[in-house]
Amino acid sequence: MQRELELKLRRIAVEVRKDVLRMISMADSGHLGSAFSCVDLIVYLYFHLMRVNPQLPGWQERDRFVLSKGHACPSLYAVLARRGYFERQELWNYRKLGSLLQGHPLYTNALGIDAPSGSLGMGIGISCGMAMALKTDFPESRVFCLVGDGELQEGSCWEALMTASHWKLDNLYVIVDRNGLQMEGETETIKALEPLKEKFEAFGLFCLETCGHDFPSIHETFAKAAQEKGFPKAIIAHTKWGRGITLAENGEMPVKASLSRNQVTLLLDELSKESAALSEEER
Template sequence: MLTQEQLQELTEKARQMRGHIIRMLAAAKSGHPGGSLSSVELLAYLYFHKMNIDPDHPKMPDRDRFVLSKGHAAPVLYAALAERGYFDKSHLTSLRKFKSIIQGHPDMKRTPGVDISSGSLGQGLSVGNGMALAAKLDKKNYRVYVLMGDGELEEGQVWEAAMTSVHYKLDNLTAFVDYNHLQIDGTIEEVKSLYDVPGRFRAFGWHVIEIDGHSFEALDKAVAEAEATKGRPTMVILNTCKGKGCSFMENQAGWHGMAPKPEEAALALKELGFDA
C-alpha cells in the first residue's frame, strides 16, 4: 500500500516527468510524445518507488533492470533517469541532437542508467528473459521489468519471447503492455487487430493482470501480485491513454511521432501547471 505522502510524491514526479517530456520534444522538434506520456506513471512508479537502483552506480550488478522495449518512448525514460539523478537535467534539451548523451532511441553505451539499447521493436522481452535467466543462474534476486507497446505485439518475436519466459518459469520478470490502442497508422483495431490481448498471454501460460495504467495504487498492487506469483511470469496490461496529461494529444494517433510546436508546448506545460 502506498501512503498518501508517497502517492503525492509519485504524482508530482509524474507531473515533472511530463514537463520534461514536453520540453525535450519541443527542443528536439521531433520524437514521440504520445507513447511517452502514456507510460509516465509506470516509469515514475518503478524509478521512484519500486526498483532497487543507484544512480551513482548505474551498473550495480544486483540492481533491478528495466527494458524499454518500445524504444521510441525514450523521452519518458530520459525524464525518469534525469529526475532520478543519473545525469544532469540540462542534458534533456539535447534530445536527438548531435553528440547528445540522449539519442533518438535508447543507447546503453551513451546514457547512464539505460540497461539495454532498443528501438527496433519486438526484441526487449527476449532481452529481459536473458537478464532474468542470468539472475536465476547466479541465484540473485534482482527483478526485471519490460515495457512493450501494444502495436509492438504485432512483431512475431514478442510471441517467441513470451514462450521463453513461460518455459523457463521466469517469475523474476514482470512485463507490461502499454495498451493505449493507437499506433502510427491508426488504431490497433484498424491496423492489425490484437483482439484479446490478455487472453493471448493467458493462453501462452502467463499470469495476467489488467489495470488502469495511470493509477499508482493499481500499479503497486499489480507489481506486488507479480512478485508473489511463483513459477511463471506476469504480464500487466496497462490500460492507458496515449498522450495522457496533454488535452490536445490525448487519444490522437497523430501525436505518436510528432513534436509539439512552441505554442503547443506552452499550452501543454500550462495544463500541467508549469509557468512557461
C-alpha cells in the same frame, strides 16, 4: 498505497511530462503521445518499486529495466535525470548529433540504461536473457520490460514469451502500455490483439490488468504479481495516449506533432495547472 507516496509519485510524473514536452519541442522531433502514456509506469518503477542505485549504476544486484518501445525514450531519460543518474541539463541535448540521448536508447550503463532498443519486438527477448542470467547469479533481481501494444504484432515477442514460460522466469515482468494506438492508427483496426489477457495466459504467463495512470492500482497489481512463483508475469496497463494533454487525449494531435512555441506554452500551462491542483490536495 499511502496517500503521501501517491501524491509524491503524481507530482514527479507531472514534472517528468513537462521535461519530456520541452525535450521534444527543442528537438522538434519525437513521439509525444507515446512517451506521455507510459510516464506513470516508469515513474512508479524507478521511484518506488525497482532496486537501483544511481550512484552505482553498474551495481550487479540491481533490478533491470528494458524499454522495448524505444521511441518513448524521452520519458525514460527524464525519469533517469530526476532519479539522479545524470544532470538534468543533458536532457536539452536530446536527439542532437553526438548527444548521449538519442532518439532510441543506447546501452550506456553509466546513464542507467540497461539495454538498447531499435526495431520493435526486441525487448522481451533481451529481457529473457537477462532474467535467465540473474536467476543463476542474483536470484533476487528482477527484469521489467515495457512494451507497446502495437509491437505485440511482432512474432518475435511471442517467441520470447514461449522462452520465458518454458524456463519459468518468474523474475520477469512484461508491462504492456495498452494505449490502443500505433503509428498507422488503432491497434484493433490494424491487427486486433484482443483477447490479450487470454493470449498471455495461453503462453504460460500470469497476467493482470491495471489502470496505467492510477498509482494505487499499479501498486496493488505489482504486489499481486510478485506473489506468484514459477510464472513470468504480464501486466496490461490501460493508458491514454498523450495522458496529461487534453488535445492528445481527445485524439486532436497527430502522432508525430511539430509544436509551435505558442502550443508548447499552452501545453506547459495545462501541466502547470495539474501541478497546482496537486499542491492543493497536499494542503
